[in-house]
Amino acid sequence: MRILHLTDTHLYGDPFARHYDRIDTAAALRGLLARLEGLAGIDAVVHTGDASEDGTAESYRLLHEILDPFAAALDAPLAIVMGNHDVSAVYGEAVAPGERTAPSQDRVVALAGGARVVVLDSSVPGAGYGHLDPEQLDWTGARSPRRARARRDRARDPPPAARRGDPSLRGLDLDGLDELAAVLDGSDVRIVLSGHYHHEMTGEIAGIPVHVAPGITNVVDPVGAGADEQSRALSGVSLVELGEGAPRVVSSVLPNAGDTLADAERPVYRFTPEQVAQILEAAGR
Structure with a gap:
């Protein structure tokens, strides 16, 4: 099984908006997908959070305008995860009417051979960290049977148990890791x-x-x-392969097709420790 793992497109509803006054995020996504031309044998396309920068319905429609035909050409199901910049309710109303939008955007995407992608929404409105409430943990546990044959993949933002090297940013991590670990322990989840x-x-x-x-x-x-x-004006993508043994993951980092300055040596931003502290004050726990 091969999963194409995309993340953090930060699209805008306003076509003239630029991320950090520099990156055309729609062009960045389109450029990355164009570089993947010829890719085949993909069983799922998973986008793991911060699909939108502004949380608008227009940004989510743009996301699907770009990704739906790409995934269809691969004959692969598409799973979209909400991140801290996203607004789950707006996504549900604009793109996925009838799907659960409160308190979280929970979905199960069926794949070939009985495998599934289980989508978790750990976003907290107005915050930069993640949280899974007891209701969603119970929902997750019910979809994580023990010793089952089906292979399941969990997708979410922010990540569990993969912490930034800089301890000053731990305030933007996921809380409740012990509770999530208890739910996943002994389950059939592969990655x-x-x-x-x-x-x-x-x-x-x-x-x-x-x-x-x-x-x-x-x-x-x-x-x-x-x-x-x-941060640099680059775009990344990962390919996840699941089979016998441990999962195999490879990633590519390519020039950003949406860089309006076309200057790979100039950082998109560089935050000092004082600026990081201000971010944590505004968006951290």
Whole structure:
């Protein structure tokens, strides 16, 4: 089984809006998908959060205008996850009427061979961190049978048990990890997919691998920025393969097709520790 893992498109309803006054996010997504021409044998396309930057119905319609035909050409189901910049209720009203939108956007996407992608919504309105309430944890547990043959993949934002190297940003992580681990422990879940951090990262929860894909609108440099947080005009994508043994994941990071400055050496942003502290004050726990 092969899953194409996309994340963090940060689309706008306003076609003239630019992320950090620089990145045309729709062009970034279209450019990345164009570079994937010729890709085949994909069983699912999963987008793990921050589909929208402004949470507007127009941004979600644009997302599906771009991704629906792409997934259809691959003959692959499409799963969309809500992130901290998204508005679940608006997405449900604009794109997926009749699906559950409160308190969270929960969906199960059926794949071939009995496998499923289970979509979890950990977004907290107005916050940058994630939370799974008891109701959603119970719902998750009911869809995570023990010793079952079906292979399931969980998709969510922010990620569990894959923490940023910079401890100052832990306030933007997911809370309730112990409760989620208890739900997943001994289940048939094969891998947890997530976005939120804009750079590739791995971890595990309850012995289950966790993969965070690099962002499409920009890619954060988690190593070379020192005490700062720095993002580059790049776009990333991951390919997840599930079969016998451990999941296999490979990622590509490519020039950002939506960079209006066309200057890969100039960071999209560079936040000092003081600026990061202000972000945490505004959006962290």
